[in-house]
Amino acid sequence: MNYDQARWTHDANGESTADQYEPLLSEKNTEEVAVDSPLPDDLTRDSLELPDLSEPELARHYTRLSQMNYGIDSGPYPLGSCTMKYNPKFTEDVAALADAAVHPDRSDRSVQGTLALLDGLQDYLARIGGMDAVSLQPPAGAAGEYTGILVAKAFHEQNGEGEQRDEIIVPDSAHGTNFASAALAGYDVVELPSGDDGRVDLEALEAAASDRTALFMLTNPNTLGLFERDIGEIAGIVHDAGGLLYYDGANLNALLGQARPGDMGFDIMHYNVHKTFATPHGGGGPGAGPVGVTERLAEFLPAPRVRERDGGKEFELFDPENTVGKVHGFEGNWLVLVKTYAYIARLGDEGLRDASAKAVLNANYLASQIDYDIPFGPFHHEFVASAGDQDAADVAKRMLDYGVHPPTTKWPEIVPEALMTEPTEIEGKETLDQLADAFNSVASEDDETLESAPNRTTARRIDQTSAARNLRLSWHALEEEE
Ligand SMILES: *Cc1c(COP(=O)(O)O)cnc(C)c1O
Numbered sequence: 001m002n003y004d005q006a007r008w009t010h011d012a013n014g015e016s017t018a019d020q021y022e023p024l025l026s027e028k029n030t031e032e033v034a035v036d037s038p039l040p041d042d043l044t045r046d047s048l049e050l051p052d053l054s055e056p057e058l059a060r061h062y063t064r065l066s067q068m069n070y071g072i073d074s075g076p077y078p079l080g081s082c083t084m085k086y087n088p089k090f091t092e093d094v095a096a097l098a099d100a101a102v103h104p105d106r107s108d109r110s111v112q113g114t115l116a117l118l119d120g121l122q123d124y125l126a127r128i129g130g131m132d133a134v135s136l137q138p139p140a141g142a143a144g145e146y147t148g149i150l151v152a153k154a155f156h157e158q159n160g161e162g163e164q165r166d167e168i169i170v171p172d173s174a175h176g177t178n179f180a181s182a183a184l185a186g187y188d189v190v191e192l193p194s195g196d197d198g199r200v201d202l203e204a205l206e207a208a209a210s211d212r213t214a215l216f217m218l219t220n221p222n223t224l225g226l227f228e229r230d231i232g233e234i235a236g237i238v239h240d241a242g243g244l245l246y247y248d249g250a251n252l253n254a255l256l257g258q259a260r261p262g263d264m265g266f267d268i269m270h271y272n273v274h275k276t277f278a279t280p281h282g283g284g285g286p287g288a289g290p291v292g293v294t295e296r297l298a299e300f301l302p303a304p305r306v307r308e309r310d311g312g313k314e315f316e317l318f319d320p321e322n323t324v325g326k327v328h329g330f331e332g333n334w335l336v337l338v339k340t341y342a343y344i345a346r347l348g349d350e351g352l353r354d355a356s357a358k359a360v361l362n363a364n365y366l367a368s369q370i371d372y373d374i375p376f377g378p379f380h381h382e383f384v385a386s387a388g389d390q391d392a393a394d395v396a397k398r399m400l401d402y403g404v405h406p407p408t409t410k411w412p413e414i415v416p417e418a419l420m421t422e423p424t425e426i427e428g429k430e431t432l433d434q435l436a437d438a439f440n441s442v443a444s445e446d447d448e449t450l451e452s453a454p455n456r457t458t459a460r461r462i463d464q465t466s467a468a469r470n471l472r473l474s475w476h477a478l479e480e481e482e
Contacts, residue, residue, distance in 0.1 A: 022064050024474060025051040068458040070405055072280075076431050078366075080382045080408040080420030081175065081223055083253055083275035090346070091278040091339035100338055104330040108316050115315035118306045118331055121290075121341045128344075128352070129249070129269050130262020131292030135301040137332040141250055144270025144289030145181035145217070147302060150324040151268055151293060152215045152244045153185065154300040158322065161242070165214035169243075171200060173224060173412040178217045178248060187214060194414055198224045198376035205237050213243035219251050220264065223412045223420070225363065225379030235265025244268060244297075249289075252276045253424070254360060254381035257353030268293050278343035279336045288336040302327045356381070358425035362432060366423050369436035371443045375415055382422035384415045385439075392417040394450035395442050401456045402438035 031052035037044045053061075071077070077084040094100070102111050122134040138144040149168070156165045168182035169190045182189045190208050195201035199222065209216070216238045220228045228234060238245045247261040247269035253276045255261075261269045273279055274287035281287060293301060303319035303326060317331070331337075347355065359381040367374055372385035385407075387395045396406035396419075408420040419439075423432055442450070454460055472478050 022061065022068070024476060025053065025058070025061060027476075028057070028061070029053055070400070070457075075404055076423065076427055076435050077405040078407050078421045078423045078435060079405065080225075080384065080422040081250055082281065082408065083250070083272070083422060083424060084281060084405075085424040086426045087278040087280050087339070088343070088346075091342045094342040095335045095338045100335060102334070104334075109314075112315055114334075115306050115317070117341050118337065119308060119315050121337055121344075122306060124341070124344045125271055125290055126292055128256065128260070129247075129252070129271065129292045130260030130264075131269060132262075132295040133298035133301060133305070134290050134292045135305055135332075136288065136290045136337055137302045137326070137328045137330075138270065138289040138291055139328045139333050140287045141248070141270055141272040141275070141289040142177040142181060143327060144272075144291045145177055145246075145248065146184060147289075147291045147324070147327045148246055148268040148270060148293075149181055149185040149187070149215060150327075151291070151297055151300040152246070154322060154324050155244065155297055156214055161211075165212055165243070167210075167212045168214055169205070169208050169216040169238075171218060171222070173198070173222055173414055174217060174219070175223065175248065175250065182215075182217070198222070198226050198414065199228055200230065200234055202230055202233055202237070205234060209237050209241035209243060211242060213238065213241050215244050215246050215268075217246040217248060218266075219248035220261070221251050221254050221380040221382075223251075223382075224376045224384050224415070225251075225254075225382040225422075226376055227380060231264045239265070250275055251381065254356055256356040257349060258356055262292075262294065267297060273336065273340040277340045279339045286333045286336055288333045288340065290332070290337075300324055304331065306331070355425045359422075362423040362425060362427055363421070365429070366421065366432045366436060369433065370439040372419060372439060381424075382420060384412065385419040385421060386415050387417035387419055390417065390443075390447070390450060392419055394447070394453065395419060397461065398442045398445065398450045398453035399438050400454040402441060403456075404435055404438045 029052050030049045032047045033050050034047050035044055072084055072086050099113070102114050108115060118136060121136060125134045126132060135147070138147045153162065156162050166188055167190050168187040169192050170178045170182060171192045171194060173194050179189050192204055192208055193201065200218065218228065218234070220231060222228060235245050244267040245265055247266035249269050249271045252271060269292050270289045271292065272287065272289055274281035279287060291301065299321040301320045301323060303323040304317035305320060306315055307318055309316050344352065363379060363381050363383055367383045370385060373388060374383050374385045376384065392409040396409045399406040410418055411420060412418060423435065
Protein backbone atom coordinates (compact mmCIF):
# COMPACT_ATOMS: atom_id res chain seq x y z
CA MET A 1 0.00 0.00 0.00
CA ASN A 2 1.31 3.41 -0.92
CA TYR A 3 0.53 5.62 2.01
CA ASP A 4 2.20 8.63 0.43
CA GLN A 5 -0.92 8.84 -1.67
CA ALA A 6 -3.40 8.95 1.18
CA ARG A 7 -6.45 10.70 -0.22
CA TRP A 8 -9.80 11.65 1.19
CA THR A 9 -12.87 11.79 -0.99
CA HIS A 10 -16.55 12.55 -0.56
CA ASP A 11 -19.53 10.31 -1.00
CA ALA A 12 -22.83 11.56 -2.41
CA ASN A 13 -23.88 13.03 0.96
CA GLY A 14 -20.75 15.11 1.22
CA GLU A 15 -19.39 12.91 3.99
CA SER A 16 -15.70 12.33 3.77
CA THR A 17 -14.29 8.86 3.45
CA ALA A 18 -10.71 7.70 3.20
CA ASP A 19 -9.79 5.45 0.31
CA GLN A 20 -6.18 5.25 1.42
CA TYR A 21 -4.88 5.56 4.90
CA GLU A 22 -1.81 5.59 7.03
CA PRO A 23 -1.45 1.94 8.04
CA LEU A 24 -1.05 0.87 11.63
CA LEU A 25 2.54 0.12 12.60
CA SER A 26 1.67 -3.56 12.81
CA GLU A 27 0.33 -3.46 9.25
CA LYS A 28 3.60 -2.12 7.88
CA ASN A 29 6.06 -4.76 8.91
CA THR A 30 6.14 -7.19 11.78
CA GLU A 31 8.49 -9.77 13.12
CA GLU A 32 7.95 -12.76 15.38
CA VAL A 33 9.96 -12.13 18.51
CA ALA A 34 10.73 -14.97 20.90
CA VAL A 35 9.50 -14.32 24.43
CA ASP A 36 11.96 -15.05 27.19
CA SER A 37 10.21 -14.41 30.46
CA PRO A 38 10.85 -15.31 34.11
CA LEU A 39 7.07 -15.79 34.59
CA PRO A 40 5.61 -19.33 34.77
CA ASP A 41 5.17 -21.03 31.36
CA ASP A 42 1.40 -21.25 31.57
CA LEU A 43 1.21 -17.46 31.91
CA THR A 44 3.39 -16.58 28.91
CA ARG A 45 3.40 -17.16 25.17
CA ASP A 46 6.37 -18.42 23.14
CA SER A 47 6.51 -15.59 20.67
CA LEU A 48 4.95 -12.25 19.94
CA GLU A 49 4.42 -10.37 16.70
CA LEU A 50 5.85 -6.87 17.03
CA PRO A 51 6.29 -4.04 14.50
CA ASP A 52 9.78 -4.11 13.00
CA LEU A 53 10.60 -0.68 11.61
CA SER A 54 13.54 1.66 11.37
CA GLU A 55 13.60 4.92 13.29
CA PRO A 56 12.88 7.07 10.17
CA GLU A 57 9.89 4.87 9.31
CA LEU A 58 8.57 5.31 12.81
CA ALA A 59 9.20 9.08 12.87
CA ARG A 60 7.46 9.49 9.50
CA HIS A 61 4.46 7.45 10.63
CA TYR A 62 3.82 9.71 13.61
CA THR A 63 4.64 12.89 11.70
CA ARG A 64 2.09 11.92 9.03
CA LEU A 65 -0.56 11.21 11.64
CA SER A 66 0.13 14.54 13.34
CA GLN A 67 -0.18 16.34 10.00
CA MET A 68 -3.65 14.93 9.48
CA ASN A 69 -4.78 16.97 12.47
CA TYR A 70 -4.49 20.52 13.74
CA GLY A 71 -3.14 21.34 17.17
CA ILE A 72 -1.69 24.17 19.18
CA ASP A 73 1.78 23.23 17.92
CA SER A 74 0.54 23.79 14.33
CA GLY A 75 -0.91 27.27 14.72
CA PRO A 76 -3.30 29.57 16.60
CA TYR A 77 -6.30 27.96 18.30
CA PRO A 78 -8.66 30.76 19.45
CA LEU A 79 -11.40 28.46 20.78
CA GLY A 80 -13.23 30.82 23.17
CA SER A 81 -13.91 29.66 26.73
CA CYS A 82 -11.83 26.52 26.16
CA THR A 83 -8.55 28.49 26.42
CA MET A 84 -6.50 26.33 24.08
CA LYS A 85 -3.00 27.56 24.60
CA TYR A 86 0.55 26.40 24.18
CA ASN A 87 1.86 24.59 27.22
CA PRO A 88 5.57 24.99 27.79
CA LYS A 89 7.45 21.74 27.24
CA PHE A 90 9.37 22.07 30.52
CA THR A 91 6.21 21.12 32.41
CA GLU A 92 6.13 17.85 30.43
CA ASP A 93 9.79 17.26 31.33
CA VAL A 94 9.02 17.76 35.01
CA ALA A 95 6.07 15.35 34.88
CA ALA A 96 8.28 12.79 33.11
CA LEU A 97 10.95 12.77 35.83
CA ALA A 98 11.48 9.32 37.29
CA ASP A 99 10.79 10.75 40.75
CA ALA A 100 7.28 11.76 39.65
CA ALA A 101 6.32 8.12 39.12
CA VAL A 102 4.96 7.25 42.56
CA HIS A 103 2.59 4.43 43.36
CA PRO A 104 -0.68 5.80 44.74
CA ASP A 105 -0.81 3.18 47.51
CA ARG A 106 2.51 4.07 49.12
CA SER A 107 2.79 5.20 52.73
CA ASP A 108 2.73 8.94 53.48
CA ARG A 109 6.20 8.75 55.03
CA SER A 110 7.76 7.34 51.85
CA VAL A 111 6.48 10.11 49.55
CA GLN A 112 7.00 13.29 51.51
CA GLY A 113 8.11 15.15 48.37
CA THR A 114 4.87 14.27 46.58
CA LEU A 115 2.80 15.48 49.52
CA ALA A 116 4.90 18.65 49.81
CA LEU A 117 4.14 19.45 46.17
CA LEU A 118 0.42 18.82 46.61
CA ASP A 119 0.37 20.94 49.77
CA GLY A 120 2.22 23.70 47.94
CA LEU A 121 -0.26 23.57 45.06
CA GLN A 122 -3.23 23.75 47.45
CA ASP A 123 -1.63 26.92 48.87
CA TYR A 124 -0.86 28.44 45.46
CA LEU A 125 -4.41 27.91 44.23
CA ALA A 126 -5.96 29.17 47.47
CA ARG A 127 -3.87 32.34 47.21
CA ILE A 128 -4.65 32.89 43.53
CA GLY A 129 -8.40 32.42 44.06
CA GLY A 130 -8.71 34.14 47.45
CA MET A 131 -10.00 30.89 48.98
CA ASP A 132 -9.15 29.30 52.34
CA ALA A 133 -8.97 25.60 51.46
CA VAL A 134 -8.52 23.60 48.26
CA SER A 135 -9.16 19.99 47.19
CA LEU A 136 -7.07 18.83 44.24
CA GLN A 137 -9.13 15.70 43.61
CA PRO A 138 -11.75 16.52 40.90
CA PRO A 139 -10.45 15.46 37.45
CA ALA A 140 -12.01 18.25 35.34
CA GLY A 141 -13.83 21.56 35.55
CA ALA A 142 -17.20 19.85 35.22
CA ALA A 143 -16.25 17.41 37.99
CA GLY A 144 -15.23 20.44 40.07
CA GLU A 145 -18.69 21.93 39.55
CA TYR A 146 -20.34 18.73 40.69
CA THR A 147 -18.03 18.56 43.71
CA GLY A 148 -18.72 22.20 44.61
CA ILE A 149 -22.45 21.52 44.44
CA LEU A 150 -22.04 18.51 46.77
CA VAL A 151 -20.18 20.79 49.20
CA ALA A 152 -22.99 23.37 49.05
CA LYS A 153 -25.57 20.63 49.59
CA ALA A 154 -23.68 19.31 52.65
CA PHE A 155 -23.51 22.87 54.06
CA HIS A 156 -27.25 23.45 53.67
CA GLU A 157 -28.01 20.00 55.10
CA GLN A 158 -25.92 20.79 58.15
CA ASN A 159 -28.03 23.95 58.62
CA GLY A 160 -31.23 21.92 58.37
CA GLU A 161 -32.04 23.50 54.98
CA GLY A 162 -31.03 20.63 52.74
CA GLU A 163 -34.51 19.82 51.50
CA GLN A 164 -35.83 23.36 51.37
CA ARG A 165 -32.97 24.65 49.18
CA ASP A 166 -33.65 22.68 46.02
CA GLU A 167 -32.82 25.27 43.33
CA ILE A 168 -29.61 26.33 41.60
CA ILE A 169 -29.65 29.56 39.59
CA VAL A 170 -27.59 29.61 36.37
CA PRO A 171 -27.36 32.53 33.88
CA ASP A 172 -28.54 31.80 30.32
CA SER A 173 -25.00 32.54 29.05
CA ALA A 174 -23.46 29.83 31.26
CA HIS A 175 -21.53 26.82 30.01
CA GLY A 176 -23.67 23.71 29.47
CA THR A 177 -21.83 21.84 32.21
CA ASN A 178 -23.27 24.25 34.84
CA PHE A 179 -26.82 23.17 33.97
CA ALA A 180 -25.78 19.53 33.74
CA SER A 181 -23.88 19.46 37.06
CA ALA A 182 -26.82 21.09 38.90
CA ALA A 183 -29.31 18.64 37.38
CA LEU A 184 -27.03 15.65 38.06
CA ALA A 185 -26.86 16.63 41.74
CA GLY A 186 -30.67 16.56 41.86
CA TYR A 187 -31.44 20.29 41.78
CA ASP A 188 -34.04 22.25 39.88
CA VAL A 189 -32.20 24.60 37.52
CA VAL A 190 -33.48 28.18 37.36
CA GLU A 191 -32.21 29.85 34.17
CA LEU A 192 -31.53 33.55 34.63
CA PRO A 193 -31.97 35.71 31.51
CA SER A 194 -29.07 38.15 30.87
CA GLY A 195 -29.66 41.89 30.96
CA ASP A 196 -29.48 44.07 27.83
CA ASP A 197 -25.78 44.69 28.47
CA GLY A 198 -24.99 40.94 28.51
CA ARG A 199 -24.44 40.90 32.29
CA VAL A 200 -26.47 39.58 35.23
CA ASP A 201 -29.77 41.47 35.49
CA LEU A 202 -29.94 42.42 39.19
CA GLU A 203 -33.73 42.70 39.23
CA ALA A 204 -34.11 39.29 37.64
CA LEU A 205 -31.66 37.84 40.18
CA GLU A 206 -33.53 39.52 43.02
CA ALA A 207 -36.75 37.89 41.77
CA ALA A 208 -35.13 34.47 41.33
CA ALA A 209 -33.26 34.30 44.67
CA SER A 210 -35.30 32.90 47.54
CA ASP A 211 -35.20 30.53 50.51
CA ARG A 212 -35.15 27.73 47.89
CA THR A 213 -31.81 28.93 46.46
CA ALA A 214 -28.91 26.58 47.23
CA LEU A 215 -26.39 28.15 44.87
CA PHE A 216 -25.90 30.75 42.16
CA MET A 217 -23.27 29.67 39.59
CA LEU A 218 -21.44 32.40 37.74
CA THR A 219 -18.23 32.99 35.82
CA ASN A 220 -16.52 36.37 35.86
CA PRO A 221 -15.61 37.68 33.32
CA ASN A 222 -18.68 35.94 31.94
CA THR A 223 -18.76 33.91 28.73
CA LEU A 224 -19.08 37.12 26.68
CA GLY A 225 -15.77 38.20 28.23
CA LEU A 226 -17.61 40.92 30.21
CA PHE A 227 -16.65 41.69 33.78
CA GLU A 228 -19.66 41.47 36.12
CA ARG A 229 -19.20 44.94 37.63
CA ASP A 230 -22.08 44.43 40.06
CA ILE A 231 -20.48 41.38 41.62
CA GLY A 232 -20.68 42.98 45.11
CA GLU A 233 -24.46 43.48 44.78
CA ILE A 234 -24.84 40.02 43.21
CA ALA A 235 -23.07 38.40 46.19
CA GLY A 236 -25.25 40.46 48.55
CA ILE A 237 -28.50 39.31 46.93
CA VAL A 238 -27.49 35.63 46.96
CA HIS A 239 -26.16 35.70 50.54
CA ASP A 240 -29.16 37.65 51.85
CA ALA A 241 -31.36 34.88 50.45
CA GLY A 242 -29.22 32.34 52.35
CA GLY A 243 -27.67 30.88 49.18
CA LEU A 244 -24.02 30.35 48.28
CA LEU A 245 -22.13 31.84 45.32
CA TYR A 246 -20.18 29.53 42.99
CA TYR A 247 -17.37 30.69 40.69
CA ASP A 248 -16.84 28.77 37.44
CA GLY A 249 -13.07 29.16 37.03
CA ALA A 250 -12.89 28.64 33.27
CA ASN A 251 -12.17 32.36 32.79
CA LEU A 252 -9.72 32.77 35.64
CA ASN A 253 -6.95 33.42 33.11
CA ALA A 254 -8.40 36.93 32.77
CA LEU A 255 -7.93 37.68 36.48
CA LEU A 256 -4.61 36.16 37.60
CA GLY A 257 -2.92 38.56 39.97
CA GLN A 258 -5.51 41.24 39.15
CA ALA A 259 -8.59 40.22 41.15
CA ARG A 260 -9.72 37.21 43.19
CA PRO A 261 -13.07 35.43 43.27
CA GLY A 262 -12.81 35.11 47.07
CA ASP A 263 -12.56 38.89 47.41
CA MET A 264 -15.66 39.29 45.20
CA GLY A 265 -17.80 37.26 47.62
CA PHE A 266 -17.65 33.82 45.97
CA ASP A 267 -17.87 30.93 48.46
CA ILE A 268 -16.85 28.01 46.21
CA MET A 269 -14.88 27.85 42.96
CA HIS A 270 -13.21 25.42 40.62
CA TYR A 271 -9.97 25.93 38.73
CA ASN A 272 -9.64 24.53 35.21
CA VAL A 273 -5.90 24.01 35.52
CA HIS A 274 -5.82 22.81 31.89
CA LYS A 275 -7.16 26.20 30.77
CA THR A 276 -5.51 28.65 33.14
CA PHE A 277 -2.20 26.97 33.86
CA ALA A 278 -0.29 24.28 31.98
CA THR A 279 -1.58 20.93 30.76
CA PRO A 280 -2.42 20.02 27.19
CA HIS A 281 -6.18 20.25 26.86
CA GLY A 282 -8.42 18.44 24.46
CA GLY A 283 -9.46 15.00 23.43
CA GLY A 284 -11.24 14.68 26.74
CA GLY A 285 -8.35 15.10 29.11
CA PRO A 286 -6.91 14.18 31.47
CA GLY A 287 -7.21 17.53 33.19
CA ALA A 288 -7.87 18.62 36.73
CA GLY A 289 -10.54 20.78 38.33
CA PRO A 290 -9.47 21.55 41.91
CA VAL A 291 -12.13 23.11 44.11
CA GLY A 292 -11.50 26.00 46.51
CA VAL A 293 -13.81 27.08 49.33
CA THR A 294 -13.98 29.64 52.13
CA GLU A 295 -13.22 28.64 55.72
CA ARG A 296 -16.75 27.65 56.76
CA LEU A 297 -17.00 25.10 53.89
CA ALA A 298 -13.55 23.47 54.29
CA GLU A 299 -14.90 20.64 56.48
CA PHE A 300 -16.99 19.32 53.55
CA LEU A 301 -14.24 19.04 50.91
CA PRO A 302 -13.46 15.64 49.31
CA ALA A 303 -11.08 13.26 51.07
CA PRO A 304 -8.17 13.01 51.29
CA ARG A 305 -6.52 16.42 51.45
CA VAL A 306 -2.91 17.19 52.33
CA ARG A 307 -1.68 19.18 55.31
CA GLU A 308 1.48 20.05 57.17
CA ARG A 309 2.37 18.32 60.39
CA ASP A 310 4.93 19.28 63.01
CA GLY A 311 5.17 22.91 61.92
CA GLY A 312 5.86 22.10 58.29
CA LYS A 313 8.49 19.41 58.83
CA GLU A 314 6.23 16.68 57.52
CA PHE A 315 3.13 16.27 55.40
CA GLU A 316 0.18 13.92 55.76
CA LEU A 317 -3.11 13.01 54.14
CA PHE A 318 -6.29 13.61 56.14
CA ASP A 319 -10.05 13.40 55.73
CA PRO A 320 -11.93 16.69 56.31
CA GLU A 321 -14.35 16.34 59.23
CA ASN A 322 -17.63 16.25 57.31
CA THR A 323 -16.23 15.30 53.92
CA VAL A 324 -18.54 14.63 50.98
CA GLY A 325 -16.29 11.62 50.31
CA LYS A 326 -14.28 10.81 47.23
CA VAL A 327 -14.98 12.22 43.77
CA HIS A 328 -11.97 10.58 42.08
CA GLY A 329 -9.21 8.11 42.88
CA PHE A 330 -6.54 8.99 45.42
CA GLU A 331 -5.42 12.65 45.39
CA GLY A 332 -6.56 13.36 41.82
CA ASN A 333 -4.72 13.41 38.49
CA TRP A 334 -1.26 13.65 40.00
CA LEU A 335 0.86 14.30 36.90
CA VAL A 336 -1.51 17.04 35.75
CA LEU A 337 -1.09 18.63 39.15
CA VAL A 338 2.71 18.38 38.82
CA LYS A 339 2.53 20.39 35.58
CA THR A 340 0.26 22.96 37.21
CA TYR A 341 2.64 23.37 40.13
CA ALA A 342 5.66 23.69 37.83
CA TYR A 343 3.93 26.32 35.69
CA ILE A 344 2.86 28.49 38.63
CA ALA A 345 6.27 28.18 40.31
CA ARG A 346 8.12 29.13 37.10
CA LEU A 347 5.93 32.15 36.29
CA GLY A 348 5.61 33.50 39.82
CA ASP A 349 3.36 36.38 40.88
CA GLU A 350 4.57 38.74 38.22
CA GLY A 351 4.53 36.18 35.42
CA LEU A 352 0.93 35.18 36.17
CA ARG A 353 -0.19 38.81 36.31
CA ASP A 354 1.58 39.43 33.02
CA ALA A 355 -0.07 36.37 31.40
CA SER A 356 -3.52 37.76 32.26
CA ALA A 357 -2.66 41.25 31.06
CA LYS A 358 -1.44 39.85 27.73
CA ALA A 359 -4.50 37.60 27.33
CA VAL A 360 -6.71 40.69 27.70
CA LEU A 361 -4.52 42.83 25.44
CA ASN A 362 -4.47 40.16 22.71
CA ALA A 363 -8.26 39.74 22.73
CA ASN A 364 -8.75 43.49 22.49
CA TYR A 365 -6.17 43.92 19.72
CA LEU A 366 -7.64 41.10 17.64
CA ALA A 367 -11.17 42.45 18.13
CA SER A 368 -10.04 45.88 16.93
CA GLN A 369 -8.78 44.33 13.67
CA ILE A 370 -11.77 42.26 12.59
CA ASP A 371 -14.74 43.29 10.44
CA TYR A 372 -17.42 41.21 12.18
CA ASP A 373 -19.73 43.03 14.58
CA ILE A 374 -19.04 42.56 18.32
CA PRO A 375 -22.28 43.48 20.09
CA PHE A 376 -21.09 43.45 23.74
CA GLY A 377 -18.11 45.09 25.45
CA PRO A 378 -15.78 46.19 26.88
CA PHE A 379 -14.45 42.67 27.20
CA HIS A 380 -11.49 40.98 28.82
CA HIS A 381 -9.72 37.82 27.62
CA GLU A 382 -12.30 36.80 24.97
CA PHE A 383 -14.96 38.39 22.80
CA VAL A 384 -18.04 37.15 21.00
CA ALA A 385 -18.44 38.44 17.45
CA SER A 386 -21.53 37.81 15.36
CA ALA A 387 -21.25 36.24 11.90
CA GLY A 388 -24.38 38.25 11.00
CA ASP A 389 -25.98 36.87 7.82
CA GLN A 390 -23.38 34.15 7.52
CA ASP A 391 -23.71 30.79 9.25
CA ALA A 392 -21.13 30.65 12.06
CA ALA A 393 -20.50 26.94 11.39
CA ASP A 394 -19.65 27.72 7.74
CA VAL A 395 -17.35 30.52 8.85
CA ALA A 396 -15.56 28.05 11.11
CA LYS A 397 -15.12 25.50 8.30
CA ARG A 398 -13.84 28.16 5.93
CA MET A 399 -11.28 29.46 8.43
CA LEU A 400 -9.62 26.04 8.30
CA ASP A 401 -8.77 26.75 4.65
CA TYR A 402 -6.76 29.77 5.81
CA GLY A 403 -4.64 27.51 8.03
CA VAL A 404 -6.04 28.67 11.37
CA HIS A 405 -8.32 26.97 13.85
CA PRO A 406 -11.76 28.62 14.10
CA PRO A 407 -13.28 30.11 17.24
CA THR A 408 -16.06 28.46 19.27
CA THR A 409 -19.32 28.85 17.34
CA LYS A 410 -23.03 29.30 18.09
CA TRP A 411 -22.51 29.81 21.81
CA PRO A 412 -23.40 31.76 23.91
CA GLU A 413 -26.78 31.97 22.21
CA ILE A 414 -27.45 35.59 23.22
CA VAL A 415 -25.22 36.59 20.28
CA PRO A 416 -26.69 35.43 16.94
CA GLU A 417 -24.28 33.23 14.95
CA ALA A 418 -21.70 33.61 17.71
CA LEU A 419 -17.96 33.48 17.03
CA MET A 420 -16.51 33.22 20.53
CA THR A 421 -12.86 34.10 20.22
CA GLU A 422 -9.99 33.78 22.68
CA PRO A 423 -6.48 34.21 21.27
CA THR A 424 -4.88 33.73 24.76
CA GLU A 425 -1.68 35.36 25.98
CA ILE A 426 0.65 33.20 23.91
CA GLU A 427 0.24 34.81 20.48
CA GLY A 428 2.35 37.64 19.07
CA LYS A 429 1.14 40.47 16.84
CA GLU A 430 2.07 38.65 13.61
CA THR A 431 -0.16 35.67 14.47
CA LEU A 432 -3.00 37.93 15.62
CA ASP A 433 -2.79 39.78 12.29
CA GLN A 434 -2.88 36.44 10.44
CA LEU A 435 -6.00 35.51 12.41
CA ALA A 436 -7.61 38.88 11.66
CA ASP A 437 -6.84 38.43 7.94
CA ALA A 438 -8.54 35.02 8.00
CA PHE A 439 -11.63 36.45 9.75
CA ASN A 440 -11.83 39.37 7.32
CA SER A 441 -11.34 37.29 4.16
CA VAL A 442 -14.10 34.93 5.25
CA ALA A 443 -16.35 37.88 6.15
CA SER A 444 -16.19 39.06 2.53
CA GLU A 445 -16.94 35.67 0.93
CA ASP A 446 -20.24 34.42 -0.53
CA ASP A 447 -22.36 31.57 0.84
CA GLU A 448 -21.39 29.17 -1.92
CA THR A 449 -17.70 29.46 -1.01
CA LEU A 450 -18.45 29.05 2.69
CA GLU A 451 -20.74 26.08 2.22
CA SER A 452 -18.17 24.18 0.16
CA ALA A 453 -15.41 24.66 2.78
CA PRO A 454 -13.08 23.28 3.94
CA ASN A 455 -11.14 22.38 0.81
CA ARG A 456 -7.58 22.21 2.10
CA THR A 457 -7.89 19.86 5.05
CA THR A 458 -7.27 16.12 5.27
CA ALA A 459 -10.93 15.48 5.99
CA ARG A 460 -13.70 17.75 4.76
CA ARG A 461 -17.11 18.01 6.44
CA ILE A 462 -17.55 15.05 8.71
CA ASP A 463 -20.70 13.97 10.51
CA GLN A 464 -19.79 15.63 13.82
CA THR A 465 -22.35 13.83 15.95
CA SER A 466 -21.30 10.39 14.73
CA ALA A 467 -17.65 11.36 15.07
CA ALA A 468 -18.21 12.12 18.76
CA ARG A 469 -20.63 9.30 19.58
CA ASN A 470 -19.46 6.33 17.48
CA LEU A 471 -15.77 6.50 18.08
CA ARG A 472 -13.71 4.23 15.83
CA LEU A 473 -10.07 4.62 16.62
CA SER A 474 -8.74 3.07 13.42
CA TRP A 475 -9.96 2.49 9.89
CA HIS A 476 -9.24 -1.12 10.61
CA ALA A 477 -12.29 -1.23 12.89
CA LEU A 478 -14.41 0.38 10.21
CA GLU A 479 -13.18 -2.07 7.58
CA GLU A 480 -13.95 -5.03 9.79
CA GLU A 481 -17.46 -3.74 10.40
CA GLU A 482 -18.05 -3.35 6.72
C1 LIG B 1 -14.54 24.44 29.89
C2 LIG B 1 -15.60 25.03 30.71
C3 LIG B 1 -16.22 24.29 31.74
C4 LIG B 1 -15.97 22.80 31.97
O1 LIG B 1 -14.65 22.49 32.24
P1 LIG B 1 -13.96 21.10 31.83
O2 LIG B 1 -12.65 21.18 32.47
O3 LIG B 1 -13.91 21.08 30.34
O4 LIG B 1 -14.81 20.00 32.37
C5 LIG B 1 -17.12 24.95 32.55
N1 LIG B 1 -17.45 26.24 32.34
C6 LIG B 1 -16.88 26.98 31.35
C7 LIG B 1 -17.28 28.42 31.18
C8 LIG B 1 -15.95 26.39 30.49
O5 LIG B 1 -15.41 27.09 29.49
